[in-house]
Amino acid sequence: MSKPKILVTRRWPEAVETKLSEAYDVTFNEADEPMSKDALRQALSEYDAVCPTVSDTIDASVLAVENPRTKILSSYGVGFSHIDTDAAKKAGIVVTNTPEVLSECTADLAITLMLSAARRAGEGERELRAGQWTGWRPTHMIGTKVSGGVFGVLGFGRIGQETAKRAHHGFGMKVIYYDAYPVAPEKAASTKAEARDSIEAVLKEADVVSLHMPGGKENYHLINAERLAMMKPNAILVNSARGEVVDAKALADALKNGTIAGAGLDVFEGEPKIPEPLLETNAVLLPHLGSATQSTREAMGWRVMDNLEAYFAGREPGDRVA
Numbered sequence: 001m002s003k004p005k006i007l008v009t010r011r012w013p014e015a016v017e018t019k020l021s022e023a024y025d026v027t028f029n030e031a032d033e034p035m036s037k038d039a040l041r042q043a044l045s046e047y048d049a050v051c052p053t054v055s056d057t058i059d060a061s062v063l064a065v066e067n068p069r070t071k072i073l074s075s076y077g078v079g080f081s082h083i084d085t086d087a088a089k090k091a092g093i094v095v096t097n098t099p100e101v102l103s104e105c106t107a108d109l110a111i112t113l114m115l116s117a118a119r120r121a122g123e124g125e126r127e128l129r130a131g132q133w134t135g136w137r138p139t140h141m142i143g144t145k146v147s148g149g150v151f152g153v154l155g156f157g158r159i160g161q162e163t164a165k166r167a168h169h170g171f172g173m174k175v176i177y178y179d180a181y182p183v184a185p186e187k188a189a190s191t192k193a194e195a196r197d198s199i200e201a202v203l204k205e206a207d208v209v210s211l212h213m214p215g216g217k218e219n220y221h222l223i224n225a226e227r228l229a230m231m232k233p234n235a236i237l238v239n240s241a242r243g244e245v246v247d248a249k250a251l252a253d254a255l256k257n258g259t260i261a262g263a264g265l266d267v268f269e270g271e272p273k274i275p276e277p278l279l280e281t282n283a284v285l286l287p288h289l290g291s292a293t294q295s296t297r298e299a300m301g302w303r304v305m306d307n308l309e310a311y312f313a314g315r316e317p318g319d320r321v322a
Helices: 014-023 038-044 087-092 102-117 121-129 158-171 183-187 199-205 248-256 296-312
Strands: 005-008 023-030 049-051 072-074 094-096 152-155 173-177 206-210 237-240 264-266
Touching: 005 038, 014 023, 014 296, 038 049, 049 296, 094 296, 102 121, 102 158, 102 206, 102 237, 102 264, 121 158, 121 264, 152 158, 152 199, 158 173, 158 206, 173 199, 173 237, 248 264
Parallel strands: 005 023, 005 049, 049 072, 072 094, 152 173, 152 206, 206 237, 237 264
Antiparallel strands: none
């Protein structure tokens, strides 16, 4: 039998690409740049499976292909707001993601952002590299102490829980959270995390607010000017979830006006373009590095392969989201 024909839309770790090539008739996007909607639309007509990433926008217009050959979109990443899952269902296309395997590394990065923003590490490095540092002095680049503070989590899923563990056990922080769905008591027990009944309650109480909810229409600009104004003047906002969750202009204004003390961002609306107002602030900005360790990026690939293997064997993929 011929092997299923697979398109991988970006380059993956070499070990995963090698295994994929052994199991399938694979085409890799050698340019390693985001594919156009036209190219993605064409791919749905030519391949049995397409393996996209967060950089591929697969909306209703892309999925409006008559009798698509593609029957599974096995996405590389935990988030899937870049795929219109309702349109995929209508087209008879299964959608999978890669949860769990990137939780720890993304949580590590969220803590990196918290510390970098609180201690103004980005500003300090820029000053030093520019040759502008004049030496130690008592009032130079005063930051914010996070140890013993209140760590607020919006979205208490796997990544939110892992981040809370690091904040609580590593820095002695009290953890509070809000999640739109019920959280099992044992999930909060290890950090003594206390639930709050609204987003606003977390924003008003927390010294650090870390975002871990999915993107998409339901959470678009969830953090806006009104909600930023509820935060403490010394508070830090961390976003390692999805860029569209935060209104970038409102955040830039809040930072410039001293509404909050700082922000650490790993994701942005309209990536890879960075909203211009943010570049003019003291925010710590990273290029979407949440899962960027060798072991995690390989594990994400293995998870994609598990989903493909199950699907082509006639079994239900373990990570099906649509």
